[in-house]
Amino acid sequence: MFEHELAELADQHLLRRLRLVESATGPLVTIAGRQAILMASNDYLGLAAHRRLKQAATEAIARYGVGAGASRLVSGTLPPHRDLEAALARFKGTEAALTFGSGYLVNLGLIPALAGPGDLILADRLCHASLLDGCRLSGAEFRVYRHGDLAHLDQLLSRRPARRAVLIVTDGVFSMDGDLAPLPGLLDLAERYEARLLVDDAHGTGVMGKEGRGTAEHFGVEARLPVQMGTLGKALGAAGAYVAGPGSLIEYLVNRARSFIYTTAPPPAIAAAAVAALEVVEREPARRARLWANRARLHGGLAALGFTLGPSESPIIPVLVGEAEPALALAERLWEHGVLAPAIRPPTVPKGTSRIRLTITSEHSPEQIARVLDAFAAAGREMGLIPG
Ligand SMILES: *Cc1c(COP(=O)(O)O)cnc(C)c1O
Numbered sequence: 001m002f003e004h005e006l007a008e009l010a011d012q013h014l015l016r017r018l019r020l021v022e023s024a025t026g027p028l029v030t031i032a033g034r035q036a037i038l039m040a041s042n043d044y045l046g047l048a049a050h051r052r053l054k055q056a057a058t059e060a061i062a063r064y065g066v067g068a069g070a071s072r073l074v075s076g077t078l079p080p081h082r083d084l085e086a087a088l089a090r091f092k093g094t095e096a097a098l099t100f101g102s103g104y105l106v107n108l109g110l111i112p113a114l115a116g117p118g119d120l121i122l123a124d125r126l127c128h129a130s131l132l133d134g135c136r137l138s139g140a141e142f143r144v145y146r147h148g149d150l151a152h153l154d155q156l157l158s159r160r161p162a163r164r165a166v167l168i169v170t171d172g173v174f175s176m177d178g179d180l181a182p183l184p185g186l187l188d189l190a191e192r193y194e195a196r197l198l199v200d201d202a203h204g205t206g207v208m209g210k211e212g213r214g215t216a217e218h219f220g221v222e223a224r225l226p227v228q229m230g231t232l233g234k235a236l237g238a239a240g241a242y243v244a245g246p247g248s249l250i251e252y253l254v255n256r257a258r259s260f261i262y263t264t265a266p267p268p269a270i271a272a273a274a275v276a277a278l279e280v281v282e283r284e285p286a287r288r289a290r291l292w293a294n295r296a297r298l299h300g301g302l303a304a305l306g307f308t309l310g311p312s313e314s315p316i317i318p319v320l321v322g323e324a325e326p327a328l329a330l331a332e333r334l335w336e337h338g339v340l341a342p343a344i345r346p347p348t349v350p351k352g353t354s355r356i357r358l359t360i361t362s363e364h365s366p367e368q369i370a371r372v373l374d375a376f377a378a379a380g381r382e383m384g385l386i387p388g
Helices: 003-011 051-064 072-076 079-092 103-114 129-138 150-158 183-192 215-219 247-256 268-283 285-305 324-336 366-382
Strands: 028-031 034-038 096-100 120-124 141-145 166-171 196-200 228-231 241-245 316-322 354-359
Touching (some): 034 366, 051 079, 051 268, 079 096, 079 241, 079 268, 096 103, 096 247, 103 129, 103 166, 103 241, 120 129, 120 150, 129 166, 141 150, 150 183, 166 183, 183 196, 183 215, 268 285, 285 316, 285 366, 316 324, 324 354, 324 366
Parallel strands (some): 120 141, 120 166, 166 196
Antiparallel strands (some): 028 034, 096 241, 228 241
8 A cells, every 4th residue: 555655765765664672671682583782772771671660560550450541630640640740740859740641742732831823932953853743733933943053042032023932942862962952051041032941851861960850950950940841761761751840830731731631541550660760760879870881981982993973972872874875784784793773864863864873771781882892893894984
């Protein structure tokens, strides 16, 4: 039925296929019966298969069953949901928090609550797709500023039509480049022009900041940032996502965010696991220390080999290749060397910036990182990407 469209994608080296991972996620996974080092998971702190999360989830299943049975506003709000939202508000230091089924759903529900027809949204050009979809859905006028470019944003803000509410939208940690939004400068502009700033901290939560509270903690600007969203399926090892902010915003979202209202409540066991994850994040800072040490080891090793790395300042490290075809070929060679590190191609990244996107976790061992570097050295030389 769609053979023609699929053939076209394949011709452009843009066809994507699902890959079956046959084991729990972790530094080592089984794929097609073979063991490989996984360099693609966002489970930065190794919590997805952590004993305490599994225990919290199984206890919650024993008590509350598997499905919540209805949407949150009908009869789907169970004690784990309440406990998770209280724990998130405490963790983020806000009045309240609200959880959604996923980060994608937060952005579809939250952005239309913050901006509507007649308002203006200014978004970083490399924002995550879910933010862009939320912007479109809001009905607000929507423009992008050059990636991380405060001068360009300033220009757009200074030319905004009078009496228009403005919302600035950015990732905290950019998901494909691993660099950080310049939050202090963005806040200066937001405050100067009386605009709102929404930071999507999907990759910052649990990772950035001394206590893992996110990119705002990293920059020391938490008190200036009233609304934050982040996800529970990446460093927190569970699933779902949250908005943390003033109580009136949370109550408004309960009444107005369609992606919160018109969907079945997330399984209580997943909420219970996320509560356990927050406890691990707070009680085991050594995981974050290992994560950053591993990140330095991998980034330093790749740079020494001569690869072109993006502007990464996080555990997301892009190895830039350029066109889609050689990026795919490099991923294929890495796979032959026992390393799973997928090629990221358009439309996920701009044309001409296809790359291998690596993510490192606290659980990778120094030996595994050395094996990854050996695989990159061999594959990079075979393909002439680095000096021989
Ligand atoms: C992963 C991601 C999301 C989506 O979160 P899910 O919970 O996976 O739906 C949103 N924003 C950014 C920046 C992300 O990286």
